[in-house]
Amino acid sequence: DAGITQSPRHKVTETGTPVTLRCHQTENHRYMYWYRQDPGHGLRLIHYSYGVKDTDKGEVSDGYSVSRSKTEDFLLTLESATSSQTSVYFCAISEGEGSYNEQFFGPGTRLTVL
Amino acid sequence: GQNIDQPTEMTATEGAIVQINCTYQTSGFNGLFWYQQHAGEAPTFLSYNVLDGLEEKGRFSSFLSRSKGYSYLLLKELQMKDSASYLCAATDSNYQLIWGAGTKLIIKP
Numbered sequence: 001d002a003g004i005t006q007s008p009r010h011k012v013t014e015t016g017t018p019v020t021l022r023c024h025q026t027e028n029h030r031y032m033y034w035y036r037q038d039p040g041h042g043l044r045l046i047h048y049s050y051g052v053k054d055t056d057k058g059e060v061s062d063g064y065s066v067s068r069s070k071t072e073d074f075l076l077t078l079e080s081a082t083s084s085q086t087s088v089y090f091c092a093i094s095e096g097e098g099s100y101n102e103q104f105f106g107p108g109t110r111l112t113v114l
Numbered sequence: 115g116q117n118i119d120q121p122t123e124m125t126a127t128e129g130a131i132v133q134i135n136c137t138y139q140t141s142g143f144n145g146l147f148w149y150q151q152h153a154g155e156a157p158t159f160l161s162y163n164v165l166d167g168l169e170e171k172g173r174f175s176s177f178l179s180r181s182k183g184y185s186y187l188l189l190k191e192l193q194m195k196d197s198a199s200y201l202c203a204a205t206d207s208n209y210q211l212i213w214g215a216g217t218k219l220i221i222k223p
Contacts, residue, residue, distance in 0.1 A: 022186070040215055041156070042118065042201065042203070042212070042213030043201070043203075044213070045210055048210070058210065090157070097209065098210065099144055099205040099209045099211055100155075100205075102147075102162065105158070106154055106159050108155075108156055109215060113151045
């Protein structure tokens with residue numbers, strides 16, 4: 001299995017508080033992704049990174065920011081959490097560009113915003 | 115617009131064959147992925163089709179028709195452990211993946 005971990009695995013927070021989710025990989029893969037998964041929807045891309053300090057927005061980036069200061073870590077921040085951000089968040093990595101290459105997913109973080 | 119459609123839920127019997135269909139409409143199409151996701155777990159890669167035709171990998175096969183915007187995943191000799199959601203994803207014009215909502219496959223003894 002690809003070495004990819006997410007922390008925390010579960011989090012309950014209140015509306016308006018900042019939240020940071022961490023994704024850590026040991027595979028030295030260039031590409032990293034943050035997705036959210038909600039019932040009735042497919043995985044939706046929030047942000048992705050194609051190298052250290054190189055990030056770009058995905059389909060549903062509003063209300064989220066990311067940072068990648070090291071190859072192995074990709075952080076997702078909700079500056080001021082809202083109830084609509086209650087979701088399961090998956091981090092994924094790929095060796096090459098994700099639309100051509102297999103993505104390996106972390107175990108997910110279940111976030112509840114009250 | 116860009117869209118991926120697949121059935122919400124399917125039921126099949128252990129030992130049988132099931133076909134899960136996926137239709138897509140994306141600009142800049144470069145390939146189609148199938149992933150498996152067991153309840154409460156992360157998706158895992160099953161297959162990637164770029165060219166038209168059938169690709170077989172053990173009990174699982176995946177088919178693509180680019181002209182029809184259509185793919186299917188064929189599962190043979192179904193086992194109880196195949197109970198999972200199957201996610202279809204196609205490339206969009208920004209070279210990112212557009213994901214379907216997934217097909218929940220229920221296997222009955």
